[in-house]
Amino acid sequence: MVAHHVSASNMRVGAVRTMVRRMSSAPAAKPACPNFSSGPCAKRPGYALNGLADAPLGRSHRAKVGKAKLGAAIQQTRDLLEPVGLPKDYLIGIVPASDTGAVEMAMWSMLGPKPVTCVHFESFGGEWHTDMTKQLKLPNITNLQGDYGELPNLSAINWKTDDVVFTVRAPAHSFSIPPRSPSLSHL
Numbered sequence: 001m002v003a004h005h006v007s008a009s010n011m012r013v014g015a016v017r018t019m020v021r022r023m024s025s026a027p028a029a030k031p032a033c034p035n036f037s038s039g040p041c042a043k044r045p046g047y048a049l050n051g052l053a054d055a056p057l058g059r060s061h062r063a064k065v066g067k068a069k070l071g072a073a074i075q076q077t078r079d080l081l082e083p084v085g086l087p088k089d090y091l092i093g094i095v096p097a098s099d100t101g102a103v104e105m106a107m108w109s110m111l112g113p114k115p116v117t118c119v120h121f122e123s124f125g126g127e128w129h130t131d132m133t134k135q136l137k138l139p140n141i142t143n144l145q146g147d148y149g150e151l152p153n154l155s156a157i158n159w160k161t162d163d164v165v166f167t168v169r170a171p172a173h174s175f176s177i178p179p180r181s182p183s184l185s186h187l
Contacts, residue, residue, distance in 0.1 A: 056069060070094055073094060074092045074093070074094060077092050078092055100124060100127075103124075103128060103165070104128075104131065107128065107131060107132065107136065107165065108136065110163070111132065111136060111138060111163055111165075112136070112138060114140075114161065114162060114163050115140040115141070115142065115158070115161060115162045115163070116132060116138055116140065116141050116142070116162060116163045116164070116165065117141075117142040117144055117156075117157050117158065117162045117163075117164045117165070118132055118141060118142070118143055118144065118164075118165045119144045119146075119152060119154070119157065119164065119165070119166040119167070120143075120144070120145055120146070120167060121145065121146035121147065121148060121149060121150055121151060121152060121167070122148060122149065122167060124167055125165070125166075125167040126145075128165055128167075129141075129143060129145070129165075132165070142156075142157075142158075142162065144156055144157065
């Protein structure tokens with residue numbers, strides 16, 4: 001009996017080793033340029049470090065030099081886009097390129113004509129609710145707030161009439177809605 005147990009255990013260890021070897025072997029095909037993802041990143045052709053000579057490294061975008069750089073980038077964008085049809089009265093802004101920036105841009109450009117339900121249960125959604133009420137000053141907002149990390153009662157959402165701002169994933173807080181959540185089965 002003991003010999004059988006040891007044998008089964010050795011078989012499991014051997015299977016795990018085989019699986020690990022297969023997972024750690026080199027891929028059959030590799031990209032032409034292996035520098036991708038969050039680092040190291042490929043540099044543009046002709047890149048040289050002296051191109052950063054006037055870069056305000058370590059300075060805030062709120063500092064005088066940061067504001068000047070952002071202002072110049074906005075003006076260059078205007079100079080590029082107006083000749084091809086951007087109306088002169090359109091405003092151009094630079095926002096963070098993260099999901100938070102994307103949601104902010106969507107909120108500022110799309111919310112307003114319809115009632116809005118803000119579903120939030122973590123800090124990003126809470127900030128978006130604050131923006132809707134204090135910055136956008138939308139007239140008809142339903143605040144559907146759950147305890148931190150807990151979903152509120154989603155049956156209270158009027159999906160037919162309201163625009164809904166809903167945080168599905170909050171990676172900074174290690175929280176996400178399960179993909180097959182019963183609460184979201186009708187979506």
